[in-house]
Amino acid sequence: MNAFKDWASSPRTSVAKDGSLAFESPVLKAALEEWNRHAAGAIPKRSSFTAREVRSFVGHLVIFERAGDDGYRIRLMGTRVTAVIGEMQGKTLDEALPEDTVRRWKIALSHVLSALRPVRIVSTVAFNSLDFLEAEILLAPLCDEHGEATMVFTVATFRSGVAVKGALQNRQNA
Numbered sequence: 001m002n003a004f005k006d007w008a009s010s011p012r013t014s015v016a017k018d019g020s021l022a023f024e025s026p027v028l029k030a031a032l033e034e035w036n037r038h039a040a041g042a043i044p045k046r047s048s049f050t051a052r053e054v055r056s057f058v059g060h061l062v063i064f065e066r067a068g069d070d071g072y073r074i075r076l077m078g079t080r081v082t083a084v085i086g087e088m089q090g091k092t093l094d095e096a097l098p099e100d101t102v103r104r105w106k107i108a109l110s111h112v113l114s115a116l117r118p119v120r121i122v123s124t125v126a127f128n129s130l131d132f133l134e135a136e137i138l139l140a141p142l143c144d145e146h147g148e149a150t151m152v153f154t155v156a157t158f159r160s161g162v163a164v165k166g167a168l169q170n171r172q173n174a
Contacts, residue, residue: 021120021138023083028138030059031155032118035140043149046142062154064109067092074111075151084133084158085125087139101126101147112139116149125158133158 023029034053034054038044046063054061059080067073068113074096077089088096103152104126112119125133142151 008132018019021118023120023136023138025157027057027060027111027157028120028136030094031060031138031153032140035118035138035153043141043143045145045147046151046153047145052082057155060155062156064093064152066109067143068151070106072106072152081156083091085130108139112141112152113149116141130147 011142016065021032023032031054034057035044035047035111038048050057057078059078061076061078062074062081063076064072064076072093074091077087082089086096093102097105108119108121117136121135121137121139121150122136123137125135135156137157138153138155140153141149
């Protein structure tokens with residue numbers, strides 16, 4: 001848990017600590033509403049989400065699945081996320097992303113699966129020279145067909161321009 005707190009308090013990342021999950025993006029609000037509808041007091045199963053239910057945000061949807069002790073596989077990756085960061089569906093994080101980015105994502109995904117509750121993250125995109133983009137992300141746990149929380153329902157939106165000032169400051173401070 002200390003790794004998550006350290007990462008979440010970095011200058012490039014902001015994590016809602018009050019539990020309000022006050023998303024700015026209408027896409028993320030709809031995704032959280034759908035996750036909550038299926039949760040009904042328990043962690044929903046991945047199989048409980050139909051294509052019809054996720055159609056308003058499917059392009060922004062990514063499903064991660066824990067693979068082994070310290071790995072994650074990208075099971076599903078929506079076209080809007082792919083258009084921004086590239087095609088990674090079917091790959092492990094280690095295969096798809098730079099080492100530092102993998103470390104940060106493993107911290108966030110592991111936190112969601114251990115806390116068993118949704119998290120809101122706002123962060124500058126920190127690879128592929130995309131530091132002019134800010135991502136607002138919903139991460140929420142999902143159960144597999146055996147009822148174990150092994151997946152993370154992730155919905156991401158990106159905004160350009162808003163992160164430029166922070167990215168420039170980070171470069172100057174590096």
